[in-house]
Amino acid sequence: MLFSRTLIPTLKETPAEAEVISHQLMLRAGFIRKLAAGIYTWLPLGYRVLRKVEAIVRQEMDKAGAQEMLMPGVQPAELWQESGRWEHYGKELLRFMDRHDHGFCLAPTHEEVITDLVRREVRSYRDMPLNLYQVQTKFRDEIRPRFGIMRAREFLMKDAYSFDVDEETSAESYRQMHAAYRAVFDRLGLRYRAVEADTGSIGGSFSHEFMVLAATGEDDIASCTACDYGANVEKAEVVLPPGEPAQPGQAVASVATPGTHTVEAVAKFLGVEARAVAKTLIYLADGQPVAACVRGDRELNEIKFKNLLNANEVFLASPEVIAQVTGGPLGFSGPLGLKIPIWADQELYREAALVVGANQADTHLTGLHLGRDVPAARQADLRSVVVGDPCPRCAGGTINLDRGIEVGHIFRLGTKYSQALGANYLDAEGNSKPIVMGCYGIGVSRIVAAAIEQGNDSNGIILPLAIAPFSVAVLPMSTSGQAWDEGQRLYQELRAAGVDVLLDDRDLRPGVKFKDGDLLGIPYRLVVGEKGLKNGQVELKHRASGQVEMLPLNEAVAAVTRLVREGGGQSL
Numbered sequence: 001m002l003f004s005r006t007l008i009p010t011l012k013e014t015p016a017e018a019e020v021i022s023h024q025l026m027l028r029a030g031f032i033r034k035l036a037a038g039i040y041t042w043l044p045l046g047y048r049v050l051r052k053v054e055a056i057v058r059q060e061m062d063k064a065g066a067q068e069m070l071m072p073g074v075q076p077a078e079l080w081q082e083s084g085r086w087e088h089y090g091k092e093l094l095r096f097m098d099r100h101d102h103g104f105c106l107a108p109t110h111e112e113v114i115t116d117l118v119r120r121e122v123r124s125y126r127d128m129p130l131n132l133y134q135v136q137t138k139f140r141d142e143i144r145p146r147f148g149i150m151r152a153r154e155f156l157m158k159d160a161y162s163f164d165v166d167e168e169t170s171a172e173s174y175r176q177m178h179a180a181y182r183a184v185f186d187r188l189g190l191r192y193r194a195v196e197a198d199t200g201s202i203g204g205s206f207s208h209e210f211m212v213l214a215a216t217g218e219d220d221i222a223s224c225t226a227c228d229y230g231a232n233v234e235k236a237e238v239v240l241p242p243g244e245p246a247q248p249g250q251a252v253a254s255v256a257t258p259g260t261h262t263v264e265a266v267a268k269f270l271g272v273e274a275r276a277v278a279k280t281l282i283y284l285a286d287g288q289p290v291a292a293c294v295r296g297d298r299e300l301n302e303i304k305f306k307n308l309l310n311a312n313e314v315f316l317a318s319p320e321v322i323a324q325v326t327g328g329p330l331g332f333s334g335p336l337g338l339k340i341p342i343w344a345d346q347e348l349y350r351e352a353a354l355v356v357g358a359n360q361a362d363t364h365l366t367g368l369h370l371g372r373d374v375p376a377a378r379q380a381d382l383r384s385v386v387v388g389d390p391c392p393r394c395a396g397g398t399i400n401l402d403r404g405i406e407v408g409h410i411f412r413l414g415t416k417y418s419q420a421l422g423a424n425y426l427d428a429e430g431n432s433k434p435i436v437m438g439c440y441g442i443g444v445s446r447i448v449a450a451a452i453e454q455g456n457d458s459n460g461i462i463l464p465l466a467i468a469p470f471s472v473a474v475l476p477m478s479t480s481g482q483a484w485d486e487g488q489r490l491y492q493e494l495r496a497a498g499v500d501v502l503l504d505d506r507d508l509r510p511g512v513k514f515k516d517g518d519l520l521g522i523p524y525r526l527v528v529g530e531k532g533l534k535n536g537q538v539e540l541k542h543r544a545s546g547q548v549e550m551l552p553l554n555e556a557v558a559a560v561t562r563l564v565r566e567g568g569g570q571s572l
């Protein structure tokens with residue numbers, strides 16, 4: 001492709017609206033432009049990257065035996081009412097009416113549509129296992145679209161759905177998809193982890209997320225220092241180090257603690273550590289008040305709590321509700337005497353004498369022993385893991401925390417959707433049974449941003465060869481004479497060899513071309529200048545390492561072609 005004939009509107013300045021580096025660089029490199037909040041146009045260069053990601057995903061899905069199809073982006077309300085998600089999906093589901101007043105939504109995902117298809121078309125155990133996938137535009141009216149295409153409202157997803165006769169074969173389909181996902185992310189050339197995850201609004205019993213490691217990731221992920229355990233912090237189990245429950249000691253006593261609304265203030269006022277204070281949080285779980293207690297130096301994990309309660313929504317209660325339920329103001333709640341269900345983190349049972357709120361203004365209780373004083377409290381794992389917690393899977397390993405960007409999520413759905421929509425099959429004996437499903441998503445467009453979060457320097461984007469917009473850029477140092485002629489020849493020969501190559505044919509100063517070349521994330525650059533040509537040489541620069549080498553002119557095409565082939569470079 002010729003630079004001069006391609007729309008590559010690079011920017012010199014960092015756009016103020018972009019907070020994270022991938023968003024800044026995608027705008028600066030002319031990969032994307034914003035149309036509305038969370039809605040972007042892919043310009044030619046960005047679209048090339050997107051298509052290369054898509055190609056790898058597609059090849060690995062096909063290899064794993066999944067069949068590609070394409071479903072509509074507009075879906076009828078009735079199907080979502082049938083599955084129960086018309087109510088539960090919330091405001092991310094963009095709903096509208098057609099001219100006949102029929103309800104529709106823009107597809108945020110396709111479980112309903114695919115299950116509807118399968119209940120009509122798949123009848124017999126002989127038709128399974130079956131795996132169908134698509135690469136399709138999704139719309140989710142995200143509350144806070146941000147980071148460019150990372151958390152967009154309109155985005156490209158690969159979604160696959162598996163259909164099996166029982167849990168055992170469904171588990172096998174899941175394992176195959178897990179392996180295919182590993183193959184995808186290995187080929188993409190990204191540093192990533194597969195971690196156990198919460199199933200969220202898609203539902204089901206079991207899931208893994210694929211996380212690209214990056215400091216700007218929105219997810220915290222726990223992994224073991226010794227074994228291959230990994231989990232999203234939303235889900236990661238806390239296992240306490242060996243130890244015994246504490247024996248009760250002193251009796252409960254009431255102390256005046258004027259104006260101490262926070263754990264820190266109470267701890268300081270009483271001269272104890274934060275861990276000796278139990279914070280009591282009042283929540284509304286699907287509208288019902290419930291109390292959760294955790295050690296003062298820990299964080300309650302709302303997702304674990306929600307799952308424990310089997311609730312659809314949990315919200316911190318307002319000061320008014322707290323006053324009603326506990327009799328005291330916000331900041332002074334405690335478990336003693338509460339008439340609502342109380343859940344206490346397992347760790348609190350290791351403490352002999354806790355400080356808790358007295359459910360009365362400016363008052364706390366000391367000497368509380370949960371087992372002795374609040375027998376109605378139920379013990380559970382409520383807090384988030386922290387660095388150094390013991391690994392829940394192996395002996396000796398401890399937990400480490402990283403940040404990650406979720407680029408893929410796979411679920412075992414069981415019969416959640418097939419039962420809701422009546423997708424059944426006949427087994428060999430003629431019995432009707434619900435189809436067992438799995439679903440498997442990859443954020444194709446988000447991967448582009450994640451790759452740039454992982455690969456960049458002060459000069460711009462550094463993309464893996466497999467997904468770079470071009471594998472090689474040829475830069476003639478002038479637009480006439482020998483440098484121009486040889487540049488043209490190298491460009492043509494590389495193209496003929498099947499290499500994805502960009503010729504910077506613009507009549508601009510070399511400095512400008514170098515800067516643009518670095519910005520665009522093209523892994524190899526061939527610089528053709530009069531000086532090198534005098535010695536029969538051209539310069540090859542590796543974008544990632546900055547390494548420069550001189551190649552004999554007549555060997556350059558073969559050498560670069562080999563590098564690109566061996567490195568997994570793609571041509572569009």
Ligand code: ATP
Pocket residue numbers: 109140142149150151152153155157200202406407408409441442443444445446
């Ligand atoms: P998140 O927790 O980031 O909101 P999710 O759990 O809602 O993700 P899934 O429903 O599992 O996401 O969707 C599959 C994949 O689609 C995700 O792993 C992610 O890579 C991608 N994805 C989800 N939401 C967005 C979005 N708003 N913009 C871009 N990609 C997205």
Ligand code: MG
Pocket residue numbers: none
């Ligand atoms: Mg989401």
